[in-house]
Amino acid sequence: MKTLFKNIKELIQVRTEPISFVSGKQMNVLPTIKNAFLLVENGVISNFGSMQDCPTITTDKIVDASGKLVLPSWCDSHTHIVYAGNREGEFVDRINGFTYEEIAVRGGGILNSAKQLQETSEEELYQQSKVRLKDIIHSGTGAIEIKSGYGLTVEAELKMLRVIKRLKETFPIEIKATFLGAHAVPLKFKNNKKGYLQLLINDMMPKISEEKLAEFVDIFCESGYFTVEDTELILRAGIKNGLTPKIHVNQFTAIGGVKAGVKNGALSVDHLEVMRNEDIEVLKGTSTMPVALPSCSYFLSIPYTPARKMIDAGLPLALASDYNPGSSPSGNMNFVVATACIKMKMTPEEAINAATINGAYAMGLEKEVGSITVGKKANLLLTKPIPSYGFIPYAFGNSQIEKVYLKGLEIEN
């Protein structure tokens, strides 16, 4: 199957040399080709360039993209889209003055989602999660990481991971799975956190590894949840079970988790709303990708990750949605990109790099997606007729996407 996109007003994020990610000043460089063509063969990008070099060939389909832009689809490296029910009640509690932390202490929060998920069948959980996955595909996401962490028992964590596996087998979007058993200490282990950590390490991890249910291991390193010591223990155990570390860290307090992540070779450290100078320093020159989650900051009214300070210090940055029922009930990456520009003062170039190539790296998919590069999957966005790529974050809240393609095939509405 050959599809030719021609007369593309501007082809965005073109990289002839495969790169892993961009950092510092390079984040402000977004290579494009004006008046371009793009050829897709069997789901893969096979050629692109200026219209004057467009080959005369027979194709199965021609898309005339006059006046429109083509971008690689969004790479969302941090989500929790497999969950049961919702937490709308807590949303109203927060409107009425309770904080996210106060709600969690009263047994709401992650434990509320865990209770709902434990009472939901695997089939029902799949059906609920499928709706969200379809929705985010339509909003332009072409690669996604999905975490467990609302099960908190052996059975329920495995149930979540099996649902993720089924989504992976059913939908054409790239999916990576993360084991986040250390998301909160369940009530049963309230006074025995050590016992819960042992359950994660001795019972859950070997099963997950045996069934190949996850690529990554994650932990919520935060005051009142898991300490830096717990984090090191879980990350090391994950590595022994073939899982690459990631961390939820510095969301409310900075307790040294960033350093622990870097030390244990974390692929990404995520949240980072509270960043000390030493946390920035320790990330410099490493292979650990910092990930900001602006929709969470927006929804909880907490500080935004200090993107400007981090990028100006030479760091890379990825943007992700954190789609989950408690702190970010939205997986819309267009909103994420717009909010990064509006609230975090990232330029459109920086935000698009952060939501494509750097997001792909943060889930180990930089060789597959995240840029217009020959050999990469043709996971693409075709915009409506718009003046420029800066219009996507500028016209926030209004979808600028006309069509999405996964592996070269148009996704029906």
Ligand SMILES: N=CN[C@@H](CCC(=O)O)C(=O)O
């Ligand atoms: N902060 C930890 N975990 C999730 C939210 C969990 C929840 O409230 O359900 C997050 O990344 O924001």
Ligand SMILES: [Zn+2]
């Ligand atoms: Zn999260």
